[in-house]
Amino acid sequence: MYFDAHSDIWCDVTTRRLNGETNVFDRCHLERLRKGGVEGSIFVIWVDPPYDVDYVKRTEQIMAAAKAEIAECQAFRIVHTYDEMMKANADGKIYIFIGIEGMAAMGKDLSWIDRYYNFGCRHGILTWNEANELGAGALSGKDYGLTETGKEAVRRMQEKGMMLDVSHLNEAGFWDLMKITKKPFIASHSNSRALCDVPRNLTDDQLRAIRDVNGVVGLNAFNLFIDDDPANQTVQRLAEHAAHMIDVMGIDHVGCGFDFFEFIDNPDTMGTMTDTGSPCTKGLANASEIPNIFACFEKMGMSKEDMEKIARLNFQRVVKDAIG
DSSP: OEEEEEEOHHHHHHHHHHTTOOOHHHHHTHHHHHHHTEEEEEEEEEOOTTGGGSHHHHHHHHHHHHHHHHHHOSSEEEOOSHHHHHHHHHTTOEEEEEEEEOOGGGTTOTHHHHHHHHHTBOEEESOSSSBOSSBBBTTSOOSOOBOHHHHHHHHHHHHHTOEEEOTTBOHHHHHHHHHHOOSOOEETTOOBTTTSOOTTSBOHHHHHHHHHTTOEEEEOOOGGGTOSSGGGOBHHHHHHHHHHHHHHHOGGGEEEOOOOOTTOOOHHHHTTTOSSSOOOBBTBSSGGGHHHHHHHHHHTTOOHHHHHIIIIIHHHHHHHHHTO
């Protein structure tokens, strides 16, 4: 069974519910997650293009859609702590942490942290790819990292028990967070820059830093973060990223954060990330294919104990340490 540390399913839920649909998770997502063995995930509030013209409006739409979906769905359970996660799993429910991917809606208003927390969020990424009032994203082109507001946001979020995620921060922001963090943090959906040199992936120095704070990096199935050659954008190549990351960080710091996109077909959204026409990786196109990468690990000689760490135990440990 697997913990997928990054999913944009709330985006699909919101779009469909605004078009009058209900029970979106059960009808459109549950079968793939069950087939792939997903026992839990982080579902993020992400203001996807073109809705980023009004961050507040779209954030509120997503929160309203998520609230309505939560009230209807029997298959998953929203959880807020390690103990709640384990109880939901024991009860046969898919456990979901609510997260935030990009906090531009708050501007400089730090009271939004309380609003997010009270809604149920226990995870946060300060930026998406853009620069906002908290810091600079990986594709922003900015050379600064976290702003003073962003640093205060980090402190407040960790005090409240929200898990920090650096997957979209630029490198300067990453090191700014390293200087002030009091708890483990994660990079929920990033790969190795040594194997695929794009700003969204992490250098070996960054990987070692995450190891040093007892954090975890989630393997990302987005094709452009796996290899710059389309012929090599395969599940096997992602397994090679995992092998490199294990060499650099150790087995206790690698997990899954696949960022599947097969349900997002808005060209305005996809056009901000890929011009290939598809973000899918051969052999790992959606959640139902997650076992394929573990088959690669087995062929590489990885032990069952180590595969279990990548599958779920490493992220579960950080949930306990960072959230409680």
